[in-house]
Amino acid sequence: MNNKNKVSITELLRASKLSITDTRVKILELFMNSNGALEHSSFEKLAGQTFDRVTVYRTLQTFLDKGIIHSIPTTDTSIRYALCKSDCSEHDHHDHHVHFKCEECGATTCLEDTDVPEIHLPKGYAIHNVDVVVSGVCKQCR
Amino acid sequence: MNNKNKVSITELLRASKLSITDTRVKILELFMNSNGALEHSSFEKLAGQTFDRVTVYRTLQTFLDKGIIHSIPTTDTSIRYALCKSDCSEHDHHDHHVHFKCEECGATTCLEDTDVPEIHLPKGYAIHNVDVVVSGVCKQCR
DNA sequence: TATGATTATGAAACAATGTTGCATAAAAAG
DNA sequence: CTTTTTATGCAACATTGTTTCATAATCATA
Structure with missing residues (x-):
């Protein structure tokens, strides 16, 4: 993690009106350093440091609420999370891309x-969001 | 549940080379009597009868393996399950329809x-399955 | 339709995941 | 630096999912 990222993490948190705490910075660093989507258990295991389980849940929920990350649906038990692009905001997500598992x-990737x-x-449905999850075999594994 | 359904449940199980047991029949009846997709906890709560948790897990897994039901990805904790159309089989699913939450x-519906x-x-990916989950407001709730 | 072989079930114990309340610690505001 | 506000960690709990093994039900076939 270089200094430039640290600055942008700080700015990202500030822009979302969130106070800047160790946990939030480290979790965002994990997102930025990983290619794919992360599941909850990653945050407790990674980073040589142990985050408290409750804090991780609350932090992820906060990031979801603020539009910093988005969740990716799965048919296994664990929900995955990935960083939103910079133009997402609290009430205006537009991560309209496909996810691949x-x-x-x-690995799950955006x-x-x-x-x-x-x-x-059909008529009568109001669409708020569309999730597309493709499963198969990725480039690296073929 | 009428007699016709009972017969077809029996036939369905037989066609999948599954032995016909009370639990399997009752779980299939629940599927047939419900419009939407069911989550795991439904099976333990519904039907006035208590199914053992373990049996439900194993039964759903068996039905998944045999192509009798399919799972629907979610971003909440609970995976949803719905009946496959009759032309699905063990190694040849084709429930290529959209799911709505x-x-x-x-409620989640097919x-x-x-x-x-x-x-x-992009080149290099092998696609095995595509899940589309639309969220919004359904006809009845508008 | 009884019998043995096979498979499904239920119970218990456990493991993992998610939640709530509250005291303490840290960050932001003044 | 002090006060106010917010985040964190801990404990206790609730829910969800898994494994093992003895028992019960189903199936094949005689």
């Missing part, structure tokens, strides 16, 4: 360049 | 008539 290595296609539902 | 009533659009990924 590799069945070999287990395919930023692959847009979610438009979905047309 | 209502933010008001919480939109059988809304196909999952084709997704084009």
